[in-house]
Structure formats: C-alpha cells, structure tokens
Amino acid sequence: MSSKVVMDAKAIDRATARIAHEIIEKNHGTDDIVILGIPTRGEHLARRLCEKIKAIEGVDIPLGALDATLYRDDIGMKDVPTLKKMDIQFSIDSKVVILVDDVLFTGRTIRAAMNALMDYGRPTIIELAVLVDRGHRELPIKADFVGKNLPTARDEGVKVRLEEVDEVNEVVVFEAVAEDVK
C-alpha cells in the first residue's frame, strides 16, 4: 500500500494558525465563541486552535469535546461503536459554536454532531472548522474554515496524525482504504 504525506508538522501548524485568525476575523473578535472538538483528533485540533486564539487575542475560549456516536446514522449496521469522550462544561445557549474535526468527508459525522449539539442547547450559530476537506460529500454540508482542500478519489484514505495520539504531526493519503482510515 503506497502512501504520500500531503501535510507535514509545519504545514499543519500554519493551517491551524490561519484558521485561528479566520475565526476571529469572521466573528469580529471572540465574544460568545466556544470551541467543541469531535474526538479523537478533532478534540486535539480544537485545543490547538484555542491556544492559537489565546496567543493572538489573549482570551481563554471555552473548550469542550462533542462525541456524536449516539447520533450516527449507521447504528445497527455494523459492530457497536465504542463511545468516546463527551465533555461540555458550559452552556452553549446563544453561543457561537465552532465545531472542529480532522477530516471532512461525507458530512455524516457533522450531521450527527449538529443533532447532538441541538440536544445540549440552542447555539446562535454553528460554524465548522476542519484540517482537511477531502470532498465526496453525501449531505449538504460545507466547512467555514478549511486547513487544506485535498482532492481525493473515493477509495483513497486520508489520515490525520497528531502527536497527542500518533506521536507525529502529518496528513497522509493512502492509495487504498485501510481498516483504520476514514
């Protein structure tokens, strides 16, 4: 199986820094912003975004994790998915929620995440930030902040590796879809 690194550590860092700036710019500051990462890697990207925003604006943005597993549309179609971390220690009512995930693909995870979010409260706006948009959407969903647009074939695999879990920072494209690749 051949694979190609399409983003290295530096590129990932630059992309998150740019997204942090874009979030502040688009929202005219940081008022009412909260950031929720979708575990596992979205959660770590979310923390990095928070740190970047703090470095720019000097404010601590509320940070949480939103697991959308219980809202997935493929429950009962394969093995029972393991639940991941859910951690929202603040109200999301009337907030601008920035959802963060590593790869945007079919859009189904984001649909599930938005439904989960609605059961937690009523945000004013939900915005989506992803490190990689690889195309092949199956739902009408679009990211507001994109680290890198990556045209891929449907059967290719894209894997974001972050040092918090994978000991290395890189984005890799695989020729054929492996088991652990989305």
Added chain:
Amino acid sequence: MTELLGKDLLGIEDLNREAIVSILDTAVSFKDVSAREIKKVPTLRGKTVINLFYEPSTRTRTSFEIAAKRMSADAINISVAASSVKKGETLKDTALNLEAMNPDCIVVRHASSGAPHMLAEYMECSVINGGDGFHEHPSQALLDILTVSEKLGGVDKIKGVNVLIVGDVAHSRVARSNILGFTKLGAKVTVSGPPTMIPVGIEELGCKVEYNMAKAIKDADVVMMLRIQLERQGTALFPTAREYAKLFGLDALKLKSAKDDVIILHPGPINRGVEIAPDVADGPWSLILNQVTNGVAVRMALFYMLLGGARE
C-alpha cells in the same frame, strides 16, 4: 464490543473482566445523557424492548423502562398480575407469542432460576436477566460495581478491595452476581449472616465466610447490606427481626469499628431498622441513591451494547 457480550445478558458468570470493564466504561458515557436537559438520544430508534416481570419490582423495572426510553427504544411493560399468565399460559408460550411481535429485547424477571436462560434458547431477540430466582441479577451487580468504581476513582482500584456482603446470601441473586463480579475484578469478597442464611459451599464462588459481622466489618472497604425478607420470618431462618438487627443490622455502633471511608450499599428496597439503621441509610457513607442513578446508566449501556450492533 458485540463479541464481548453475545446476544444475551444472562449472568455475570458469563462475562469476563474485559466485558465488565467495557460495560462500565459505556455506562459512564450514558450518565452524561441522564444529567442533561434533554435526557434522550436517538440511538435505538425503532427498537422494541419488553419488560416481562413475573415478580414485583419498582426499581429494576422502572430503571429498565427509563433506560430504554432514554435510548429512544419503545418500552412495553408486562406485569404478570394483569396478563394471560393468570389464564395458565406457560412461560414458553408467552415468550413465543411475544417473539411473534418482533421485539428486539426482552428483560425477564422470574421466580425460577434459569428462566431467562430457557427463554434465550427459544428466542431470537436479546434476553436480559432482570433477576432469576436465587441465581443471578447481573444488572444490579454491574450498577453496584459502577458505584464502587466511581467512588474509588476507577475500575482498576477495585483490585484488592475488601467487599463484605451481609444478609440472606442463600436466597439472594444480588449476592451471587456481586460475588462473581467483584471477584472477577480482583476484589476480596466476604459474606456474613446467620448460618441459616449462608449456603454450604458458597466459598466455591470465590468468597470467604465470616459469621461474626462485627468482626468482618473492620476490614471492609465496601459493605453491601441485603434486604431481609421479613416474610421469611418464622421459617426458622431467624427468630425475630429485632435479634437480626442487633447481630447483623448495620447501625451506628457497628459502623464505628469500620474504616473511615467505608462505602455502604443496599440494593433496595430497604427495611429501615432491620438490616440497616435509618441514620446509616441516610448517612454520608451510604451510596444507596447513587446506585439507583447508576442503574439507569448501566441498563442504557446494556441496551446499547446488545442492540446497537448489526444482526447476523
């Protein structure tokens, strides 16, 4: 995850350590759902759960019903007093008729040990043992273990912990499931009670016996009091409730010799002043109501793990 549990949950006996830990981890995630404003997830939409209870129950039946509803499954309760069982229908026939309505899961409580196991063989849907005779009550043991692991700060901390179970062990499915469950996680279990209530050979389940409760309580990290079935009074198991309370009831006096951070559990319903004194039941060491809260989370986890996967 599905392989850990299989189709049914019939007893702690069938579970290995890995499966128990996996259920507890999943249950912790579900506690979050019960704590929020909208206490419902759409996960098991379209699934049907039938609660078939041949014995009275408030806690367990309500807990299973709430758990199913919070998962968006449809829950139907059948209490035998108002069913065709009164017309003489056998357990097997009742089961086959219910199965014909395509449920996804049946929770059974029955006075005969092994009744859920028999149903599991006949039925294609999942069967959960909600308590069978003097045999097992697995969801109760799982919620007890969850309550202890929460208090101690993790399942791993249960290893080496001293668990004391006091009361009518002979007639207690709760005791049996807990002995098996805590032992599998590495705890040391001791049972105590009048000799008439401690079955011969109980040590084979992996526990010790200490007839002197006042002595046994000194080393205990967890004390689990079993309900005394007052209706058994006069059946030569124990002379009077007062004598039982004095020797085997958990009161402030006996608690004095226990560890400062002892955990007190009771599966309910409690007989205040018999097996547990009111000030102890309501005191700071008692996690009795945490047990009830955790019961819903554990049952949500069981429904999720049994019904959330693909069917062959």
